[in-house]
Amino acid sequence: MALPSPNLDDRRFQQLVDEAKRYVQQRAPEWTDHNVSDPGVTLIETFAYLVDQLLYRLNRVPDKNYLAFLELLGIQLFPPSAASAEVDFWLSAPQPETVTLPAGTEVTTAAGEGEEDAVVFATADELHIVPSELIRMLTAPRIGDQTDRTAELAEGRDIPVFQGAPEPGDAVLFGLPTAVPRCVIAVRLDSRVQGVGVDPRQPPLVWEAWDGGRWQRCETGSDSTGGLNRPGEVIVHVPAGHRASLIGGTRAGWLRCRVIEAEPGQPFYSESPTVREAAVFTVGGTMTVEHAETVTDVPLGSSEGVAGQRFPLGRPPVLLDGEPPVVEVSSPDGWQRWEVVEHFGRSGPEDRHVRVDATTGEFSFPPVLREPDGSLRARGAVPPKGAQIRVSRYRTGGGPAGNVARGAISVLRSSVPYIARVDNREAARGGVAGETLENAKLRAPEALRMQERAVTAEDHEIIARQAAPSVRRVRCLPAADDTPGGPVRVLVVPDAVADEGDDRLRFEQLIPSDQMLASITRALDERRLIGTRLVVEPPVYQGVTVVARLAAPSADADRVRDTALAALFRHLNPLHGGPEGTGWPFGRPVQYGELFGVLQRAVGDVLIEDIRMFAADPISGRRGSPVDRIDLGPGALVFSYQHQVVVTATDAEGQG
Template sequence: MPLPTVNLDDRRFDDILDEARRLIPQFCPEWTDHNPSDPGMAILEVFAWMTDLLLYRVNQVPDKLLIAFLDLIGVQLAPPRAAQAPVTFYLSAPQDTPLAIAAGTEVATLRTEVNEATVFSTERAGVIRPPRLSGLYTANTLAQVRLGGEGDTAGVRHDLAQLGLPGYRFPIFQPQPQPGDALFVQLDADHSEHVLALTFGVELAGGAGVNPQHPPYVWEVWQGGVSRWAPCDVEYDGTHAFNISGELILRLPTMREGSFFDQRGYWLRCRLTNEQMHAGYKVSPDLETLRVDARGITVPARHATVVTNELLGQSSGAPGQRFTLLHGPVLHLDPDRDLIEVVTPEGDASLYTPVADFSMSSPLDRHFTFDTSSREVAFAPSILQPDGSVYRFGTVPPQGAAIRMRRYQYGGGAGGNVPARSLTVLKSSLPYVARVTNHAPAAGGRNGQQLEDAVQRVPQLLRTRTRAVTADDYEHLAAQVSGVARARCITPNMAAPGQTYPGQIRALTVPPGQVTVALLPQVSLDDLIALDDPSTDPLSPMTGRIAPERLTLSAELRAAVQEELDLRRPVGTTLDLRAPQYVWVSVTATVRTAHGASRPVREDVRRRAMQVLYSYLNPFTGGPDGKGWPFGRTLTLSELYGLLRGVPGLEVVEDVQVVLTEPGQSDSRETITGSLPLPPQAIIVSDVHHVRVDH
């Protein structure tokens, strides 16, 4: 509960006025008219009102003292945060050579009579590469069988040498198109974030039977890992779903090299979907010519103006020198790029890096601090020691040296959250670049923190984070170590008394004086493995299961957490760091689709059901909130029924069985009925699931 407020003087207006009235007979016995209309009473009311104001101020902590208290505990106002947006640069014409867009290129909104231009700067360089077509293939993604590698498939290869010759053409999909048919386009180089123009020459009305406004296909690029294929943004489709010859413009996401059809390259595909079979192709359109050009590139930009090589002044050689930057508000300094260059009169140059404070700086460190609110740069101070020596908290720039800020950014604020298609002005001309725009709105901009906001952060700052006392302290500090996804501190009273668990699951006993922390190591998406099920689609997005060896708590990670907690735990406590108890479950479900559903539809339902099971029963993405299966949370069969019932296209969930398994041990299996309770240190992980679809 909050501490009670102490009133130095709790008297108010009425109390002061009553006290003054009681003193009248003592000091002014001749004053007998105490009515409110008496001029003397009016004067008393005025003085009572003024005294009440003074008492109110006495009971308040002055803002100056509050700021001093915040400064003593190290609270600083957070600088403004810059909005970010993807910015697309478009070429005036396709180029035969790569074209670079430099980092720090500035784009802005249109300046008006009432609004200044909002300036954004690109965060990294981009290179527009001319694409080269390496291969064209047609295959059905639902009928393919994995041959090996990350995505080797069987399909029809088309002859690029004859493409464009008179009389040569081939069907883009199968002659009788089916869901899953795809045209694979192989590129020889990485065209991540590029704007590509594909110019198709097709037979007139070759795509009869489809709605040109809603074509029954999607364009995707290969991204590898678990995400596999990612959709592209279709900016313009002049082919009207392959009904006429025309140009198709795509904005590609990030690409990764992959292997298909025994060929390595960067892959783009056009895949028929199930959603519009009522308006699907009757026959496949025929392709006669295809040309691929690069029309632009998308790079991230932030609401900031970049300043380079700003001269701050000359060094006096004294410790604790301060200099002020010209522009503000200044965004957070990047310790790798936002450096100060000090050049002596002899021409020797050295670099100084920013730090939060000088507490950990040695006399030889070239450090400086920066105050975002005042824009002040401060160099290392020195302190006189009791023995008469002087301790310096860093190297001081030599006398007469020129001090120059090599780079910093200013801007930010909520004004940078501009809408889509508003960043259309190039601050400086770029060769062969015709225009620029942002297809998505800018987001993330925030004004600098106010004093009232900093006061609200004080309880959280003082509550913990520098010492480990409570279970929440241990969990928070352990999770700050790189490589730890989540942590759970086990206390003696967590397990329910008398609770029994199935299989080899047991509650953990914590002896007095010991702190036990279960550490869940971080697992990347690349560590997920696909199912060894030949009926699954190896080319479609699906969630894989986690390899058991990836969940092992390494000795290096354990030592890193031990070192972090040893600095903050109370003397006399011992630490027991261990991996969670992984409870591997395998779900077997029987579901039913609508009567008469086609095989591709049933396969799609089965794949979606598998995906939701692997996502839900997952220590990183599972659980009701999608943030990972909670430690010690009970799994019930009823929630799995409800989970599967939400799969699109699924009509009835007939049966669900949950089996406890051990990876690599086929004889260790126990069927769960009703619910699966877990002890506090346990967490659920998916083994191999099976879904059977009836109709």
């Protein structure tokens, strides 16, 4: 079986002729006779024939030659990128001293039949799990002064934590001895008098941490108090920005529990809950982990003392998004470190430089180039003959295998005292496979056209995708004509996987990480035009809630409901929704009639009795009045927010 021939350039004879004639119109407009009888056109066709034959032969070269051509153009295959996730490290018991997890602490998924089935992750930074306790408790009504309740708490009184008739904005504050960034805090409360009127399964409360300038919202785990209704404890995940500040005359690390406005249909407090006893202690910490494994002391071989030597690694690829690999060469004075550089263009004869192909894991030492006068010029130092070469440390991993599901990371591979268990509350994301040669063939013309400069909107989008391969969608909005000098906005949508398996995304999954935004900003800032102002951010997400009432036989009620909900979540999806199934188009309005058609196609001949559509805020959860059309700005996308489908049963004749 013959190997498929590459297609380096798909232009043919007639296309070459047409391109040449267009250049003639641009460069020599006085040449107006383009008929085949014109001698100049005869020359154009002659050269087009020769180029066509050259392209035919060029398209017969093997992939190895194509890779060499790409390297001559400065184009290399992109290595895989590593997935990342937030992992909680749970203490076996509250500790009196700080527990420190060093950077590089490894955790894995549970292995299958063989150990090789486990996916290894490592912490990206050092984590300090700081002990805590309650030193102050304040109540802060929406309108009025704060009150220190610490003394009353010590006396065992029942303390109302909000106003007698609670209002949105009422809060109770807990002061800790110091800030506890990235720690998991348990707030244990003894509530003897229940807050009247609230649903314990859905209390209108939010927990927040003070970062020195504003209150940051905290994620909460289990809440056995049912919204401060009964004795129990609340697990609070404190964000990284937590700072100690002076509030109410006391400098402390402050947390607060605040009443928020109830959503439509959500019960609200009619009386304040009370607290008789309160305690705070640290039960764990949270740190970002990456699908990467650190490999140490890997021998590469012995130097021959010549320029341009190459040494492959046994375990590629090499991850370059963190600390670079450490390459060392033996010498009489011990091991000498050689710097990993992007290219040898600025390397002098004495510079100990080395390049690495991250995809193949091949390390290259500097070459010697022949100058026009025949002399040789070294583009870097050469390891002496017989010197041993090793990679003392590098990181490997990456790829889609790291995109594990929520709760999959459950094994602590490194030995850390006092850590009992680990888990990830969110699915890992960002793992992308290394670039294929076919993709590089498509990318090469774009790279040559851009010349590493961001000029057009398309240039900005291409560079953004290259800087962060795990980005799902990118949209560049140039500065508006009515605002000269305004910023160029680059909107970034990360890839996400629905936890339910039915297109139900959570809002936080669609917000790109700070690391992703920083990588894109850095890449664009190096290539932008002078005077261009850049803003790299997520798009505006317009929440849409659809409430539908359908009529179906009782035996089919559950199936019809599930089918209708799946159709709504699939269609109103920023990643793969919309009419074409490739993601909701930026700025496209949502219309009542379109949703009616989506539901009707999904449920078939089932009667759709009523559909109502609401604009909703996915952050606050508020929604407006029913509308027939929701308009979106040019940089906005839709987000499905809490669709509701009610199916009423009918008898065999279709009567209710």
